Amino acid sequence: MIYLDYNATAPLRPEALDATVATLRSVGNASSMHHAGRDAAERVDLARRQLASLLNCSAGEIVFTSGATEANNLALRAACAGGGALVTTAVEHPAVLEVARAITDATPNALVVLPVDADGNVDLAKLDDALEDAGERGTALVSAMLANNETGVITDLSPVIKAAHAAGALVHTDATQYVGRLPIDLDELDVDLLSLSSHKFGGPQGVGALFVRRSTSLPFHPQMIGGGQERGWRAGTLNVAGIAGLGAAAEAACLKMHEEAARIAALRDTLEAGLLAHVPGCRINGIKASRMPGVTSVTFSGVPADAVLAAMPDVAASDGSACSSGAPSPSHVLLAMGRSREDADSTVRLSLGYATTPRDIERGIEAVAAAVAQVRSSLAADTE
Numbered sequence: 552m553i554y555l556d557y558n559a560t561a562p563l564r565p566e567a568l569d570a571t572v573a574t575l576r577s578v579g580n581a582s583s584m585h586h587a588g589r590d591a592a593e594r595v596d597l598a599r600r601q602l603a604s605l606l607n608c609s610a611g612e613i614v615f616t617s618g619a620t621e622a623n624n625l626a627l628r629a630a631c632a633g634g635g636a637l638v639t640t641a642v643e644h645p646a647v648l649e650v651a652r653a654i655t656d657a658t659p660n661a662l663v664v665l666p667v668d669a670d671g672n673v674d675l676a677k678l679d680d681a682l683e684d685a686g687e688r689g690t691a692l693v694s695a696m697l698a699n700n701e702t703g704v705i706t707d708l709s710p711v712i713k714a715a716h717a718a719g720a721l722v723h724t725d726a727t728q729y730v731g732r733l734p735i736d737l738d739e740l741d742v743d744l745l746s747l748s749s750h751k752f753g754g755p756q757g758v759g760a761l762f763v764r765r766s767t768s769l770p771f772h773p774q775m776i777g778g779g780q781e782r783g784w785r786a787g788t789l790n791v792a793g794i795a796g797l798g799a800a801a802e803a804a805c806l807k808m809h810e811e812a813a814r815i816a817a818l819r820d821t822l823e824a825g826l827l828a829h830v831p832g833c834r835i836n837g838i839k840a841s842r843m844p845g846v847t848s849v850t851f852s853g854v855p856a857d858a859v860l861a862a863m864p865d866v867a868a869s870d871g872s873a874c875s876s877g878a879p880s881p882s883h884v885l886l887a888m889g890r891s892r893e894d895a896d897s898t899v900r901l902s903l904g905y906a907t908t909p910r911d912i913e914r915g916i917e918a919v920a921a922a923v924a925q926v927r928s929s930l931a932a933d934t935e
């Protein structure tokens with residue numbers, strides 16, 4: 552199999568596998584006072600420090616969760632608990648967009664969804680308008696993703712943070728597709744809240760974290776109650792083995808991050824050049840924007856993406872985002888970028904990561920080119 556679906560999930564890093572298995576073999580509830588409990592708590596503390604070092608924040612600013620979905624829910628619900636408008640973008644993951652809609656549902660005009668341009672860049676002028684228009688109610692939160700899961704387009708958060716903070720709003724970023732892939736420094740990037748998920752950077756699935764800046768005046772608003780874990784922010788016995796795996800993956804991702812990002816970007820560029828050269832009528836979405844190194848979103852005009860994927864069973868890739876695969880609606884991200892419904896339905900996402908090799912790319916180009924040609928010829932035969 553040629554695995555080109557890192558944005559859906561990355562293969563488990565060997566270091567993460569070792570840490571997870573070693574912890575599963577041990578015993579102890581991180582809340583227990585005895586020796587076994589302290590051992591579990593130490594494994595959690597180590598992972599907290601490993602993640603804090605990846606993010607350049609302090610370990611006490613991390614709340615472990617079951618993933619980015621939960622972290623996003625926690626962040627948005629806490630920040631908006633006291634009322635105030637919520638501003639977000641049209642290209643967010645459903646784990647932000649649907650939460651945003653749910654929590655502002657009962658209050659007219661409490662939600663502003665910022666449009667993006669044809670390359671997926673957020674319209675900052677509209678952010679200024681939204682912050683001004685919030686009036687008396689004010690804006691509680693601006694939530695903008697750091698990197699898009701479908702296109703890899705990176706949001707330039709600095710102006711967003713500046714404008715939001717000047718208006719008294721908190722800033723949350725869904726950094727799920729960025730963390731562990733490009734360097735991040737939370738001393739510099741002044742967001743109040745940040746969500747991440749371990750399995751996107753080679754840790755196990757079902758574990759993630761919310762960064763909550765210590766100086767942030769965030770109202771205490773846990774969703775899970777019934778235990779004092781994670782300083783009361785997230786009740787329930789900790790997933791110690793998952794957390795240990797996340798920590799080990801964070802540490803491994805830190806090593807040679809710049810070199811790895813450059814290597815992966817070069818492979819992605821080779822992939823795109825190969826597809827543009829060998830597949831007539833293909834177009835790369837967000838190509839003019841600043842993008843993550845390891846992803847490409849390619850539209851094959853007039854060729855349904857699900858048929859392309861079915862025609863290359865040895866390639867693991869995705870039509871649009873994995874989370875919406877199987878759903879009949881077209882990608883809201885591509886529609887927001889002004890693509891037609893037909894183009895959105897003809898778009899394949901190929902995503903690379905730490906274990907991708909030049910051979911994967913070579914074989915990937917051949918497989919995609921052959922699959923698109925095969926689908927095109929069967930569509931042509933059907934219309935004859």
Ligand code: PMP
Pocket residue numbers: 558559617618619620621644646696698699700725727728748757759874
């Ligand atoms: N946000 C983004 C940008 C994502 O790509 C994903 C995963 N597809 C999530 C949130 C949700 O992550 P998880 O399913 O691990 O909770």
